[in-house]
Amino acid sequence: MKRESMEFDVVIVGAGPSGLATAIRLAQQAEQSGSELSICIVEKGSEVGAHILSGGVMESAALSELIPDWQEKGAPLNQPVTEDATYLLRSESASIKLPDLITPKTMHNKGNYIVSLGNLCRWLAEQAEGMGIEIFPGFAAADVFYNDDGSVGGIITGDMGVAADGSEKDSYMPGMLLKAKYTVFAEGCRGHLGKTLIEKFTLDKNATAQHYAIGFKEIWQVDPAVHQPGLVVHTAGWPLTEASGGSYLYHAENNQIYVGLIVDLNYDNPYLSPFDEFQRMKHHPLFAQYLNGGERVAYGARAITKGGFNSLPQMAFPGGCLVGCNAGTLNFSKIKGIHTAIKSGKMAAEVIFNQINQATNTDFCTEFNQAYQQSDLRNELFKGRNFGPALHKFGNLLGGAFNTLEQNIFNGNLFVTLKDTDADFKKLKSAAQCQPINYEKPDNKLSFDKLSSVYLANTSHDEDQPCHLQLKDPEIPVKVNLPSYAEPAQRYCPAGVYEIVEGDDKQPQFQINAANCVHCKTCDIKDPAQNIRWVVPEGASGPNYPNM
Template structure:
């Protein structure tokens, strides 16, 4: 069956905040210049917002720059932050509330909003469509289309109706070739096409290794008597005695709280299970006081690109650019990436529109890089450049003290740059060097198992399709990872995708339950052998997050 093709001026891969900001700003400029511009957004989720997950505290300045009248237009920023509280959790019962002056000023949230990023993206999509942008949910951009000169010329969406053995079902439809003068890749953290582009164009040759965390989030409906609308709680310390990171609890609207844990993926003990650390965290009295007797509504997990300024690749390449978390624009000193994603998308749109209408396309990379160098986005990320490396080098306590000093006293301009050059997967020690960690069974009141949690993620995959979790060498999990690292995929995956089971002859077998996958990308990042390649499954597969 012949592959159909369509042509656009600009194609945007991903309907997250950076992709939708790019689309909206392109359309605004076309409207201002009274010119025609064809822009298409492809989104692998079943609908806009289906794959979106964020802790949920947002600075509104970037949104105000993009859509100044967002309040009048009904943007879902309904719960302003009313109070900040930061705690050091000393152990499973004790905590100390830290005075505001010893926490980094970047962690202060007065003037910000507690939001559902999924719902914000749905609203942004409505604004984009009202400006004439075409948005196609349920279409996964599977591959990159290159022009004869080697520049990016668009994307090819994934085939539909392919069976697990590679044969074509009756429902088979080949993917479409979508051509464009410029293609913007806004896939989010560890986008599989972004990963290809970084390698092909050596975009990271001047950057340090990228770093990641895995972030968990649950939404709970709590007793109205316990609800404190606008309260933002952050913690450091327990339960992460063998990793850096921290937890949060945000009192959103409608008697709901957002609760989660961020675990940096540079931890070294292969027995550590980020999911189980999150489950036991909720038993701490600081969290249990709100969650006891409450109802858990949703669960999700997603990797976070947190390397920041030092790890940021060149974002532009011939024919397109990376934006948002696909590039790594999150400001980890604030634990915020929504506003920076919007800023990067807006910047990309302005450079692309200029190229389409005023200058030679051959100057695109230089124009983009110059615009970034002069941008407020670069200035913000530069000030936060040491935040992650300080935690990695010195740990939560000393690293936190360094960050407070740099941010509060030197305003991010201390005059030195700390760097972490070791990729997260290389940090794992052998199982023989580490002690196993014992996690208690979930009580199904505050803590839960992986499968019941995945159920709340509403994840859905047609099981009769090719496995989207591809092994470069199928023998490595049993031959290398199991004896060397006790096969950590069993523990770092937050959805029970990977298991070691007993085969027919009592030998261990590496089993992949791909239907459980919540598209967090942790396996692609943390596998010590770099043997797992996350690829897009059939369009519309994956989680269906309602309000994350």
């Protein structure tokens, strides 16, 4: 069956905040100039917002720059932050509230909003469609299309109706070729096309190794008597005695609490299970006082690109660019990436519009780089450049003290730049060097198992399709990772995708339960052999988050 093609001025991959901001700003400029632009967005989720997960505290200034009348138009920013609190958890029951004076000012959240990013993206999509932008949910961008000169010329969506053995089912439909003058990749953290583009164009040649965390989130419906609308709590310390990271608890609207844990993926003990660390965290009195008696209504997990300024690749290449978390624009000193994603998308749209309308004699990559160098985005990321490396090098206490000094006294402009040059997967020690960690069984009141959690993520995959978790060498998990690292995929995956099972010959086998996958990308990042390659499954597969 012949592959159909369509041509657009701009194709955008991903309907997250950066992709939608790009589309909206392009349409605004076209309207203001009286010109026409054909713009389309492809989104691999079943609907806009289905794959969106964010802790959920947002600075609104970037949205105000993009859509100044967002309040009148009903943007779902309904719960302002009313109170900030930061705690050091000393043990499973003890905690110390840190005074504002010794907390980095970037962690202060007065004036921000507790939001559902999924619902915000749904609202942004409505604004975009009202401007004539075409959005195609349920279509996964599977491959990059290159022009004869090597520049990016668009994308090819994934084939539909392919069986697990690679044969064509009755429902087979080949993917479409979407050609574009410019293609914007807004796939989110560790986008599989973004990853290939970084490699092809060596976009990271002047950057340090990118760094990641896995972020968990649950939404709880709680007793109104314990709900404090607008309260924002962050913690460091326990339960992460063998990893860096921290937790959050946000009192959102409608008697709901967003609770989660961020675990940096540079941890070294292969027995560590980020999922189980999160589950035991909720038993701490600081969390249990709000969650006891409540109902867990949603669960999800997603990798976070947190290398920041030092790890940011060049974002532009011939024919397109990376924006948002696909590039790594999250400001980890604030633990916020929504506003920086919007900023990056807006910046990309302005450069692309100039190029399409030949408003400049500068080539695309040069103009994009100049725009970034002169931007508020670059200035903000520069000021937070030391935050992650300080915690990695010095730990929570000394690293936290360094960050408080740099942010509160030097406004992020300390004369030194700290760098963490080792990739996260290289940090893992052998199992023989580490002690197994004993995690208690879940009580099904505050803590739960992986499978019941995946159920709440509403994840869905056609069982009869090619596995989207590809092994470069299928023998490595059992022959290398199992004896060397006790096969850590069993533990770093938050959805029970990977198991070591006993085969018919009584020998261990590596089993992939791809239908469980919540598309977090942790396996693509943390596998010590870099043997797992995450590619897009059939469109509309994966989690279906209602309001994450």
